[in-house]
Amino acid sequence: MNNRLKVLRAEHDWSQQDLAERLGVSRQSVNAIEKGRYDPSLPLAFRIADVFELAIEAIFMRDSKGDEAG
Amino acid sequence: MTSAQNAGARKWITLFVVAVAVICALKLTGAINSTTGFILLAAAMILLVPFQRALARSRSGCASEASVRYTRRIAISSLLYVLGLGVAITLDRRMELSGALALVIALLPVLPIFGMIWAMARYIIEEQDEFLRHRAIMASLIGLAAVLGIASFWGFLEQFRLVPHAYGWWALPIWAIAMGLAQAILSWRDRREASE
Numbered sequence: 001m002n003n004r005l006k007v008l009r010a011e012h013d014w015s016q017q018d019l020a021e022r023l024g025v026s027r028q029s030v031n032a033i034e035k036g037r038y039d040p041s042l043p044l045a046f047r048i049a050d051v052f053e054l055a056i057e058a059i060f061m062r063d064s065k066g067d068e069a070g
Numbered sequence: 071m072t073s074a075q076n077a078g079a080r081k082w083i084t085l086f087v088v089a090v091a092v093i094c095a096l097k098l099t100g101a102i103n104s105t106t107g108f109i110l111l112a113a114a115m116i117l118l119v120p121f122q123r124a125l126a127r128s129r130s131g132c133a134s135e136a137s138v139r140y141t142r143r144i145a146i147s148s149l150l151y152v153l154g155l156g157v158a159i160t161l162d163r164r165m166e167l168s169g170a171l172a173l174v175i176a177l178l179p180v181l182p183i184f185g186m187i188w189a190m191a192r193y194i195i196e197e198q199d200e201f202l203r204h205r206a207i208m209a210s211l212i213g214l215a216a217v218l219g220i221a222s223f224w225g226f227l228e229q230f231r232l233v234p235h236a237y238g239w240w241a242l243p244i245w246a247i248a249m250g251l252a253q254a255i256l257s258w259r260d261r262r263e264a265s266e
Contacts, residue, residue: 016264024198025199025200025201026134026199026201026202027264028201028202028257028260028264029199029200029201029202031260031263031264032201032260033201035263037263038201038204040200041200044200
């Protein structure tokens with residue numbers, strides 16, 4: 001799954017630590033999600049969407065391949 | 071975690087590793103007997119107390135208080151394990167243990183091992199950060215893979231008389247070492263990626 005976390009963070013001028021504190025998770029979590037190495041659970045994805053005041057699908061996008069089969 | 075706070079925890083864990091290495095060297099060279107070795111090892115484990123406190127200080131305000139509790143529980147279990155093992159081995163060498171008494175003595179190091187397994191289970195339950203929890207589960211699965219792989223491989227080597235018999239209690243140290251290495255490698259990978 002791809003995401004726009006890094007771009008959105010830059011727009012708000014937030015560091016990974018700033019975002020982590022807003023979400024109540026570790027900075028490592030933000031980093032792993034941002035790099036696409038860890039897909040967040042649905043509750044965390046909703047928290048991320050709430051923090052940026054956006055819909056989930058405006059932040060997370062499916063991969064060009066693989067996810068489309070379902 | 072700042073570098074100064076990191077240094078505090080690092081200092082204590084380094085002291086602990088050096089102390090254990092020195093005790094192992096003394097035992098292997100025959101400078102001390104097993105009983106003295108166990109007493110010294112139990113004393114060295116007291117170094118884990120300031121390590122745990124330094125870790126707690128460095129992580130205060132951070133997301134993972136569960137990992138501080140986990141470290142404290144593992145430190146206590148490890149101390150009890152070393153003490154239990156020392157007492158059990160010393161009594162086994164000096165007395166003819168059998169029946170119910172042998173069972174009770176055998177439980178001395180086993181109960182703290184159950185404590186370590188419980189501490190790991192509690193960590194997975196208590197960790198609120200889902201990514202850290204995921205990483206801990208992956209590391210414990212890597213530890214399990216190491217136990218299954220090594221035990222099966224060793225078992226067949228033993229079957230064909232290529233290696234000596236290994237006791238079942240090796241399962242936990244192999245699991246813990248493999249899990250620790252996996253955690254260290256995963257943490258290092260995360261730190262490296264974060265700094266890129």
